[in-house]
Amino acid sequence: MTATAVAHPNIALVKYWGKADADLALPATGSVSMGLDVFPTTTSVTLDADREARDTLTLNGRVVDDGALVRVERFLDLVRDLSGSDARAAVVSENTVPTGAGLASSASGFAALAVAAASAYGLDLSSRDLSRLARRGSGSATRSIPGGVAVWHAGDDEGSFAETIPAPPMAMVVVTIDDGPKEIGSREAMRRTIATSPFYPAWVTSTTETVQDMLAACAAGDFTRIGELTESNALRMHATIEGAFPPDPLPEQPQRRGLRRRRRAAGRRPRGLRHRRRRPERRRALPAGGTVPAWPRPWTGSARSSSPAPDQPLTWSAPNARGTTPRAEETTA
Template sequence: MTAVTARAHPNIALVKYWGKADTALNLPATGSLSMTLDVFPTTTTVTLAPDAAHDEVVLNGAVREGVVRDRVVRFLDIVREMAGSRTAAVVDSVNTVPSAAGLASSASGFAALAAAASRAYGLDLDRTALSRLARRGSGSAARSVIPGFAVWHAGSDEESFAEPLDAPDLAMVIAIVNSEEKAVSSRDAMKRTALTSPFYPAWVSSTTETLSAAVQASRDGDVERLGRITETNALRMHAVIQSCDPPVRYLSPVSVALFDLAESLRADGLPVYATADAGPNVVFLCRPKDADAVAAAARPLAETMIARPGPGVEVLA
């Protein structure tokens, strides 16, 4: 019996992915830049089941049906096509990310699944090929293949993968405002933004420029420039999301208060910058030596967790 286990961690984007150039191949409208975390791993085992008629998907101990299962089966179909196989599989995944709360559970999930499934079906993919494959499951998963800081390139199927980026020594302080499932998935909200927001073309063109500036700031080790770019890019993403029809708003009053907190800590001389994904949680970017102070300042408003750059996807057994 072939069984392969892999582990991956979520990532938080400093320059966000929000919009697709191609839905079938999951190609992004712009490139993006992220830090893979050392917290909240997803561990996934793929076991080939030659006698089974159908795939089975188990998430956190519960057999899943419907859209969640369908998305995993479609991904396995891509792997089977690459491997020339028609064998069914059992996917058993344990996820420690608060699911669907904007902490990128699909990123760690599909990065771990890409590594475990490709190996179980006998493919020997290098990191670039694995990042391309993970992208097909969920765009942000392309970045969770890479340790630490990563840039995921826009472009063709061949060109669109993530690779490592030199970066200054940084930490993230995650402020968990709400870990409940969000009302509109990022996949649906992304589609709605591209179809209905009059600001979407400006988001795409400005983010393309922002990414080049962020890559340069990261290579230069310029924490303050990278931090300012991060915060501005996050607020621009939320602005374009809020401008779709019907509108979507992921930030809550507490999220806004946490963005204000970053500004007031900066006024006190602490270089800390806020970002938020498709949910109300806020993530602060700062130097590791300042992380405890940032967490202490945020704690009256939210539960906090300090993260550092983490490993890329790993095959465990």
């Protein structure tokens, strides 16, 4: 039996940074994200009834036998416990987002793995339970299950899941500055921040409040407020990270300049842009907000618009409007 699923990354509007329970991947606070409709991960899980077989992982055409395989094996053990099966699996995954570069590749990766593995092992899980399962592989993967703008609830194992929430039409521009891997993995960086940053308790308190403010802004369709909260939360997270010891790499200067320029541009009238017409025309300014990933390689900004995609290196993404669980397609071997 082979099952294949496709999932997309999500970018946090209110950040997830820190676990209340590392074993169950329970977050210290809730978070809110926007699902993308670009950079999909496609994952296939094929079961092998041979008791002597081992789980295998092929990522982007390369057989993997390092820490990534260990994470996948541990995740598949959870699925096997739920299903009562001891069958091993061959996992083949194609990632179109740069892996480990700060664009939520683990979110789309483990969301696709959760859906494909659950199907291959014969589990009939609701969207809520798939979200809880994906959370055990990668915290942010829980938000890639429902799609759209989603809230990930803090709580216990039963209550910590993600669901789609009402929000105004939005799109996101992703500016890739460096697609190389992060210097420090998010799990280690979170652990270090919790253990050593004196600002972490305040981060938890303020983020808990920001989640509620963001939910209210989304429900009201207040895009300006959404942008303000997104930028403020990202900057507070980085201030908390920078307080950790030993000091972690600071956000790259291009990302910081990007946020400053976006704020300056929002406060002035757009300049006239010349086209192939006799008279200069003014292009309407779009309300926008910006954010920077936890270990930034890309710089991401959101804009309310349905305009066509700009040329590379910008990547234009409308919100993932599916609002449903990524589906698995089954084939028999």
